[in-house]
Amino acid sequence: MIAEKTNTAQVIIDKISSTSSKVNFIDNDKLSKALLYLENKGIPTNKHEEYKYCNVDGIFKKEFKNIEQKLNSVTDINKYKLNNALTIVVVNGNYSEKLSDKLILKGLHLNAFSNLDNDGKNLIGTLANVESDAFVALNTAFCGDGFHLKIADNEQLQMPIHILYVSSASAESLVNPRNIIELGKNSEATIIEEQINIGDSKVFTNFLSEKFIGENAKLNSYTFQNEGNNGYSVNTNNITLGRYAKYDNTTITLSGTLVRNNHQVVLAAQNCEAHLNGFFSTKSNQLVDNHTLMDHQMPNCESNELYKGIVNDKSTGVFNGKIFVRRDAQKTNAYQSSKNILLSDDATINTKPQLEIYADDVKCSHGTSTGKIDEAAVFYLNARGIGRESAKKLLLNAFAQEVINKIEVEELKEKILNLFENEL
Amino acid sequence: MISIKNLHASIGEKEILRGINLEIKAGEIHAVMGPNGSGKSTLASVLAGRTDYEVTQGEVIFNGKNLLDLSPEDRAREGLFLAFQYPVEIPGVSNINFLKTAVNEIRAYKGQEDMPAKDFLALVKEKQKLVELDGKLANRSVNEGFSGGEKKRNEIFQMAMLNPKLAILDETDSGLDIDALRIVASGVNALKSKDNAYIVITHYQRLLDYIVPDFVHILYNGKIVKSGGKELALELEAKGYDEIKEKFESLES
Numbered sequence: 001m002i003a004e005k006t007n008t009a010q011v012i013i014d015k016i017s018s019t020s021s022k023v024n025f026i027d028n029d030k031l032s033k034a035l036l037y038l039e040n041k042g043i044p045t046n047k048h049e050e051y052k053y054c055n056v057d058g059i060f061k062k063e064f065k066n067i068e069q070k071l072n073s074v075t076d077i078n079k080y081k082l083n084n085a086l087t088i089v090v091v092n093g094n095y096s097e098k099l100s101d102k103l104i105l106k107g108l109h110l111n112a113f114s115n116l117d118n119d120g121k122n123l124i125g126t127l128a129n130v131e132s133d134a135f136v137a138l139n140t141a142f143c144g145d146g147f148h149l150k151i152a153d154n155e156q157l158q159m160p161i162h163i164l165y166v167s168s169a170s171a172e173s174l175v176n177p178r179n180i181i182e183l184g185k186n187s188e189a190t191i192i193e194e195q196i197n198i199g200d201s202k203v204f205t206n207f208l209s210e211k212f213i214g215e216n217a218k219l220n221s222y223t224f225q226n227e228g229n230n231g232y233s234v235n236t237n238n239i240t241l242g243r244y245a246k247y248d249n250t251t252i253t254l255s256g257t258l259v260r261n262n263h264q265v266v267l268a269a270q271n272c273e274a275h276l277n278g279f280f281s282t283k284s285n286q287l288v289d290n291h292t293l294m295d296h297q298m299p300n301c302e303s304n305e306l307y308k309g310i311v312n313d314k315s316t317g318v319f320n321g322k323i324f325v326r327r328d329a330q331k332t333n334a335y336q337s338s339k340n341i342l343l344s345d346d347a348t349i350n351t352k353p354q355l356e357i358y359a360d361d362v363k364c365s366h367g368t369s370t371g372k373i374d375e376a377a378v379f380y381l382n383a384r385g386i387g388r389e390s391a392k393k394l395l396l397n398a399f400a401q402e403v404i405n406k407i408e409v410e411e412l413k414e415k416i417l418n419l420f421e422n423e424l
Numbered sequence: 425m426i427s428i429k430n431l432h433a434s435i436g437e438k439e440i441l442r443g444i445n446l447e448i449k450a451g452e453i454h455a456v457m458g459p460n461g462s463g464k465s466t467l468a469s470v471l472a473g474r475t476d477y478e479v480t481q482g483e484v485i486f487n488g489k490n491l492l493d494l495s496p497e498d499r500a501r502e503g504l505f506l507a508f509q510y511p512v513e514i515p516g517v518s519n520i521n522f523l524k525t526a527v528n529e530i531r532a533y534k535g536q537e538d539m540p541a542k543d544f545l546a547l548v549k550e551k552q553k554l555v556e557l558d559g560k561l562a563n564r565s566v567n568e569g570f571s572g573g574e575k576k577r578n579e580i581f582q583m584a585m586l587n588p589k590l591a592i593l594d595e596t597d598s599g600l601d602i603d604a605l606r607i608v609a610s611g612v613n614a615l616k617s618k619d620n621a622y623i624v625i626t627h628y629q630r631l632l633d634y635i636v637p638d639f640v641h642i643l644y645n646g647k648i649v650k651s652g653g654k655e656l657a658l659e660l661e662a663k664g665y666d667e668i669k670e671k672f673e674s675l676e677s
């Protein structure tokens with residue numbers, strides 16, 4: 001077993017090392033730790049507790065036997081742009097200045113990793129621990145020329161930033177986008193991160209983002225994942241919050257053969273607040289696995305999670321929500337809820353709340369429900385002349401909208417609603 | 425309008441309707457009464473097409489069509505309406521969106537185009553007024569968090585919007601305060617015409633003071649055991665079901 005695990009990681013290391021140039025923005029210490037970790041631990045199989053329902057090793061062995069790294073260049077992304085947002089484009093893991101908008105907004109600074117000064121470089125890997133997870137290690141070893149985005153203190157961005165992660169390949173490939181986003185104190189920003197695959201070949205995206213939300217800053221964050229059948233991804237978000245900071249994320253997953261999200265929020269100072277919302281809709285043999293962690297380290301913080309999924313055919317949805325309430329985190333409020341609809345007898349949902357509470361004065365609760373479509377409601381609609389298909393649409397739409405309506409960027413919300421409705 | 429002949433229906437092994445016969449003509453109002461558990465709601469559900477029940481015998485002709493062959497939505501599109509005893513809450517689906525879908529699917533079935541939004545909104549306004557339904561309720565999710573009485577009023581509002589040929593009101597009076605009862609009843613009376621018909625399921629004479637039936641039927645143990653004019657309801661109110669129960673229990677044993 002161990003030998004086999006090492007095998008997949010080794011194959012990847014060999015393939016990537018031989019096709020891409022050596023990275024120069026991760027310090028050597030982290031780099032060697034990452035490689036060592038990969039060699040020792042390998043890519044997780046379903047024997048790994050955290051990847052029980054998400055056998056990435058198996059997927060690599062089956063779907064990425066011949067990683068060739070035949071990456072395409074991309075010249076036109078106009079149709080993916082939003083009208084009222086600044087677009088930042090990352091192609092196959094590398095920031096593209098050419099495709100990105102000029103970042104003319106006051107208080108906004110962007111540097112590609114390759115242009116970072118030492119202070120900037122030192123931030124890389126401060127939230128994502130290379131020795132915590134194989135995909136963090138893999139990304140650390142091979143990440144593309146990502147970017148560091150900084151919103152200056154006291155600046156409220158007047159326009160959303162739309163970061164498009166475009167992957168495109170003509171043979172099986174692995175890409176490792178990475179970024180650092182920093183919100184200075186009292187700043188506010190809306191950031192949309194969208195993942196698409198526009199090539200005609202399978203791409204495994206191993207995404208990693210570290211986000212620092214400063215004191216009294218607010219980040220409205222939206223993640224939209226729609227990579228289609230050729231999309232396979234593990235997405236790691238490591239967030240840390242300062243005092244009175246606020247982080248809201250809504251993650252919508254409409255397609256992708258494998259989508260694993262590791263969303264980890266550290267409520268690292270008093271009076272901060274985090275909300276994670278997720279909606280996914282899966283079909284055929286897709287797997288969407290949302291793993292969240294709310295790490296309450298300090299008193300008087302609040303966290304709230306709502307994850308909903310609709311699973312059809314032979315697909316699988318997973319929600320694993322960990323909440324840590326550390327000893328010092330008195331007066332914590334932490335809520336979590338996961339609701340799912342199974343549309344087929346062959347579809348699967350696995351939900352697991354994991355509450356670990358070490359403080360005594362806290363309010364924590366979680367709830368999960370999984371069921372079929374509400375037949376009493378379908379009949380009620382039928383009895384008003386609404387056919388079965390439209391009745392289902394109405395009900396599934398209503399179910400999804402509880403999450404989708406949290407998107408405050410109207411244009412994005414409409415786009416997602418339309419895509420979702422057309423798929424029904 | 426509708427002709428029900430020897431209708432038998434079961435749920436699992438249990439036979440609940442055991443040979444119902446009922447003829448209803450356009451312009452008529454029929455009241456159906458009977459003790460709890462006698463099968464009144466089952467009859468309503470079977471007519472509306474709920475699939476939990478299996479029809480084991482009998483036939484129902486609705487405006488020349490074999491009703492039991494139609495899907496629930498086609499029954500509604502043909503003009504059958506059931507005001508539910510327990511209206512279902514549908515979180516996230518707004519009343520308005522729901523009704524618009526219903527109106528337009530019924531129109532599509534008849535080969536008509538969607539109702540223009542303006543006409544639809546005008547219709548909503550008009551019918552809301554008829555049942556004195558608070559305009560705010562129309563924008564809320566279907567029945568979600570509605571009080572018992574609001575749910576019943578919403579049923580009648582929907583009926584007014586869809587303008588059915590045959591409406592079955594299953595205990596629409598239960599849970600209504602006196603004013604609401606009068607409002608609902610006057611709504612029904614306003615919608616009543618020589619071209620439509622009503623089946624009014626109720627336990628109380630109170631409603632029948634407002635909606636005066638042409639016929640009253642007593643359902644007991646899955647059968648209509650007695651039919652008469654509006655005076656039958658008064659008689660029941662005075663005497664209760666004891667006499668009927670005794671008579672038919674001895675008859676059956």
Ligand SMILES: Nc1ncnc2c1ncn2[C@@H]1O[C@H](COP(=O)(O)OP(=O)(O)OP(=O)(O)O)[C@@H](O)[C@H]1O
Nearest residue numbers: 435438440458459460461462463464465466467476
């Ligand atoms: N799903 C079911 N499973 C088993 N029995 C059922 C089911 N639905 C109805 N019944 C039974 O069928 C009988 C008739 O029920 P029904 O609801 O039609 O009565 P009702 O006349 O409407 O009563 P009420 O006046 O209380 O509304 C009852 O004995 C009831 O328990």
Ligand SMILES: [Mg+2]
Nearest residue numbers: 464465466509
């Ligand atoms: Mg009943």
